[in-house]
Amino acid sequence: MLMRKLLLSLFLCSFFTSASAQPKGFHSVANTASLQASLQKATSALQSISSDFAQTKHLAMLTDKINSKGKFYYKRADKVRIEYTTPFRYLVVMNGGQMLVKDEQKSTRINTRSSKTMQSVNRVMLDCMRGTVFSNPDFVVHAFDNGKQYLLQMIPAHEAMRKLFDEIDVFLNRDNYDVERLNLKEPGGDFTEMNFSHSLHNTALNDALFKLH
């Protein structure tokens, strides 16, 4: 009898846990392997992306938001440029394990290979932008579908990453697998949304965009 109650409690707990983990309006993707294969096929044909982005930082317990805008560029296989233009100027370039960060005063070049945390952060950013999150060992990925978008919910797999993120949500266009929205949720309730628009695929992008100086 006791065992039966325990099993029932465990069942109810797991039911409510999985029910609450499912985002509103989305249902779990039954065949994740098929989605992974389609995503891999789409990204393997991808040579470059250029798009606009709008970023909104939401603060827990406050209604305030800070909005910023800029341009995003990706070039196969590991070149990324995130260029903030409004309301401040800020540039992040990733290229072959190196990173350039430039603000109004200074440019800083970082070798991300010298630190495991930096490698992880570099990788998660690349994976989110190009939609290759399933292969990231730092996260457990759950896939959901709402008929228009796939949602890849990335849950940190280890403590170091859990200190940085509660969860990262990657919203993909269901037809072409474009990353349309990123939601980076922090411990404590703050979150940052990045919405991508006017995406262009496989256009010629000058290598100068990804220069590290």
Added chain:
Amino acid sequence: MTRSLSCISALVLALFLSAGCSRKYSLSASQLFAPATSLQQISFCNGAATQQAWYRCLVNGKFLIKKIHLSGLLLLKYDSSTKATRAVFTNELGYTFFDFSIRCPDSFSVNRIMPQFDKPYMIRALRQDIQLLLGMAQAPFSSCSSGNNLIWSASSMNDKAYFYTNDKGSKILQTDVVAKNQLKARILTTPAMIPGQLPDSFVVAHLKTNFRIEAKKIVHEE
């Protein structure tokens, strides 16, 4: 964010280890301080803490021969539900470095802080900077005039704080933090046009720990 992580670690180390050179503090006032009998006289204490502004922040420091540079966004906002001012510092990509609530000089809480910032000396320094920027110090205040300015003296976390204001005491122009008769930090502010508003820009120079924060108000779209 990766750059920020390494910079923060170095900054924390600099704060912890640096004893630095110190300067003997001399006040530029010829008259003696007289007790400020009414807090209403000190209008700067009751204005800025109820306002809101976003700032673009740049932090520069030097530890031994290593230069440290960090940038981000700072929100100062009065939260009427808690009657506290929130101070939230994030990097450009949106990641929160720290989030404090400050109600008065003695009421302070940490809502969130990333591990690299989570050191008592770091929190103390940031708390003091923000409180002084908001015109918060422990009563009693005393004041004297110096040319066209007023100088207000009060305590701030076991240090002495001197607020240099305009002749009406409504706009803070400079704040000096003095410990053991030596200048520890100086905050230079460009006041807003309207008295009681948060400053348009400010520079905090920590002389002992050799780092400097520059901040300028930004206007953002809702």
